[in-house]
Amino acid sequence: MSEFLRLLENDIQLVALSIFGAIYVFRLIWLFRFQSQKERTFSAGNAGKGIAYSMSNVAMPWAMESTRKKPVFYAQFVIFHLGVTAAISATFIIPYGPDIFENKLVVLVFQGILGAAFFIGISRLFRRLRKPQLRLISSLDDYFSLVLMIFYFASAFLAIPNNYQSGEWPLLMFFGLTALFLLYIPFSKICHYLYYPFTRFFIGRTMGHRGVVAKKKNSTEIVTKRGAGS
Numbered sequence: 001m002s003e004f005l006r007l008l009e010n011d012i013q014l015v016a017l018s019i020f021g022a023i024y025v026f027r028l029i030w031l032f033r034f035q036s037q038k039e040r041t042f043s044a045g046n047a048g049k050g051i052a053y054s055m056s057n058v059a060m061p062w063a064m065e066s067t068r069k070k071p072v073f074y075a076q077f078v079i080f081h082l083g084v085t086a087a088i089s090a091t092f093i094i095p096y097g098p099d100i101f102e103n104k105l106v107v108l109v110f111q112g113i114l115g116a117a118f119f120i121g122i123s124r125l126f127r128r129l130r131k132p133q134l135r136l137i138s139s140l141d142d143y144f145s146l147v148l149m150i151f152y153f154a155s156a157f158l159a160i161p162n163n164y165q166s167g168e169w170p171l172l173m174f175f176g177l178t179a180l181f182l183l184y185i186p187f188s189k190i191c192h193y194l195y196y197p198f199t200r201f202f203i204g205r206t207m208g209h210r211g212v213v214a215k216k217k218n219s220t221e222i223v224t225k226r227g228a229g230s
Contacts, residue, residue, distance in 0.1 A: 001164075001168070002168060004172075005168050005171055005172060005175075008171075008172065008175045008176065008179070009094065009095040009171070009175050010095055012175070012179050013091065013095075013175060013178060013179060013182075016178075016179040016182035016183055017182055019182065019183060020182040020183065020185065020186060023186040024186060024194060027186070027191075027194060028194075031195075031198065036202055039206060039209045039210070041209070041210055043209055043211075044209070044210055044211030045207075045208050045209060045210060045211030045212070045213065046208050047204075047205045047208040047209045048208065049208050049213070050204040050205055050206070050207045050208015050209065050212075050213070051200075051201055051204035051205050051208060052204070053204060053207075053208070053213065054200045054201070054203050054204025054205075054207065054208075055197065055200045055201065055204060057200065058196075061074040076120045076123075076124075079113070079116045079117055079120055080117050080120050080121065080124075082113050082117065083113055083114050083116065083117020083118070083120075083121075083153050084117070084149075086110050086113045086114055086117075086156065087114060087152055087153060087156040089110075090110065090156050090159065090160050090174075091174075091175070091178050094159065094160075094162050094171070098162055101160060101161065101162045107160055107161055110156075110160050111157050111160055114153050114156050114157040114160070115153075115157055117153045118150060118153040118154055118157065121146060121149050121150040121153060122150060124146060125143070125146050125147065125150065128142065128143070128146070139189075141188050141189050142189060144188075145188050145189055145190050148177070148180075148181070148184070151177060152174075152177050152178075152181065155170065155173045155174040155177050156174055158170035158173070158174070159171045159173070159174035159175075
């Protein structure tokens with residue numbers, strides 16, 4: 001391993017990760033400056049159940065019409081985000097637990113997920129370019145973030161075997177993109193996951209308080225329990 005690759009895998013990644021964390025801490029401090037208002041409606045349900053339902057909504061494709069009618073899109077969503085998880089995991093496994101990738105089966109599983117995520121990323125990019133409705137609402141950040149993810153999946157796929165038979169360039173590319181991501185993500189649309197738990201919490205608490213719950217898994221209807229003031 002060259003000295004530059006050692007620095008890129010360790011020191012540079014730690015610096016980029018520290019900057020990434022500091023920006024997120026600042027964002028969270030800013031977010032919590034805004035106090036949520038208490039519900040002024042009469043309680044007609046259970047806020048705790050509403051929060052649990054809202055937080056787990058991402059794992060219930062039957063709960064939304066878009067994913068219920070188009071399960072392929074939901075499958076793509078799952079695989080794409082599994083690819084993100086696999087790539088992020090690899091940034092820690094390669095420098096700090098390389099023995100894990102000595103197992104050929106583990107390497108094949110990671111590469112299978114990343115390869116699938118790569119092709120899904122390309123299909124999403126072409127879909128965004130092909131559909132006028134999506135082009136209309138797409139910004140430069142949308143395109144750049146998606147292209148960056150596609151290259152990131154490809155670089156992770158090539159780097160995960162963690163060998164030097166073809167040279168160090170796959171690892172240099174992968175960890176170079178990782179450092180770029182850590183610095184770019186907090187300022188891009190990709191940072192939406194930071195707000196996910198908070199938005200789902202407040203939505204769930206509000207809807208649970210008001211008694212708005214799913215009637216059943218396969219129904220698009222909702223039932224509103226009557227409160228004392230109805």
